[in-house]
Amino acid sequence: xxxxxxxxxxxxxxxxxxxxxxxxxxxxxxxxxxxxxxxxxxxxxxxxxxxxxxxxxxxxxxxxxxxxxxxxxxxxxxxxxxxxxxxxxxxxxxxxxxxxxxxxxxxxxxxxxxxxxxxxxxxxxxxxxxxxxxxxxxxxxxxxxxxxxxxxxxxxxxxxxxxxxxxxxxxxxxxxxxxxxxxxxxxxxxxxxxxxxxxxxxxxxxxxxxxxxxxxxxxxxxxxxxxxxxxxxx
Numbered sequence: 001x002x003x004x005x006x007x008x009x010x011x012x013x014x015x016x017x018x019x020x021x022x023x024x025x026x027x028x029x030x031x032x033x034x035x036x037x038x039x040x041x042x043x044x045x046x047x048x049x050x051x052x053x054x055x056x057x058x059x060x061x062x063x064x065x066x067x068x069x070x071x072x073x074x075x076x077x078x079x080x081x082x083x084x085x086x087x088x089x090x091x092x093x094x095x096x097x098x099x100x101x102x103x104x105x106x107x108x109x110x111x112x113x114x115x116x117x118x119x120x121x122x123x124x125x126x127x128x129x130x131x132x133x134x135x136x137x138x139x140x141x142x143x144x145x146x147x148x149x150x151x152x153x154x155x156x157x158x159x160x161x162x163x164x165x166x167x168x169x170x171x172x173x174x175x176x177x178x179x180x181x182x183x184x185x186x187x188x189x190x191x192x193x194x195x196x197x198x199x200x201x202x203x204x205x206x207x208x209x210x211x212x213x214x215x216x217x218x219x220x221x222x223x224x225x226x227x228x229x230x231x232x233x234x
Contacts, residue, residue, distance in 0.1 A: 171227025
């Protein structure tokens with residue numbers, strides 16, 4: 001059966017690959033984006049995940065066209081990298097609000113319909129950085145590590161209602177974010193990955209798609225690293 005799938009930050013990179021994977025399996029896919037056009041066949045809604053009113057409005061649009069959200073992928077996030085001694089409080093808190101606070105807002109809103117239906121899938125996108133740390137990314141690592149505790153707590157709260165909650169933790173992936181790194185920096189990071197290459201967005205999407213499938217109905221509270229071995233699990 002075609003499900004109502006909502007992917008935040010689904011207009012590019014990993015989020016877009018996730019959205020396309022669900023679309024390919026026949027699901028009704030909605031994504032959030034702050035600019036640009038929607039990929040063909042998808043519903044795009046404007047949404048700032050740091051704004052609860054915007055989140056509520058986005059869900060209302062998705063529900064009106066696709067029905068209650070049955071699969072939520074909380075993927076939207078930002079980076080503001082800087083060494084601790086140079087990092088402003090604004091840069092620290094803004095990353096936490098977008099990456100962790102954003103997941104809280106969309107998961108809370110999505111859970112309404114899931115609780116009524118007594119079924120659902122919530123998947124948050126963390127990072128290998130949450131598991132191993134990275135210099136200059138203390139804000140990002142804190143936000144992504146927070147997602148693990150947040151999602152596992154949801155798994156305990158919502159499991160009795162048939163709702164699974166899991167985490168996918170990508171490593172360095174071939175996206176615009178990786179392309180923006182200096183070539184020397186990228187090469188040094190790849191050298192630390194046992195498989196010695198970047199991940200592909202489609203590989204992350206495959207893990208997310210699995211966790212949302214019937215085959216993963218008995219998987220909840222899990223952290224699935226897709227990082228070429230960079231963080232060696234958690």
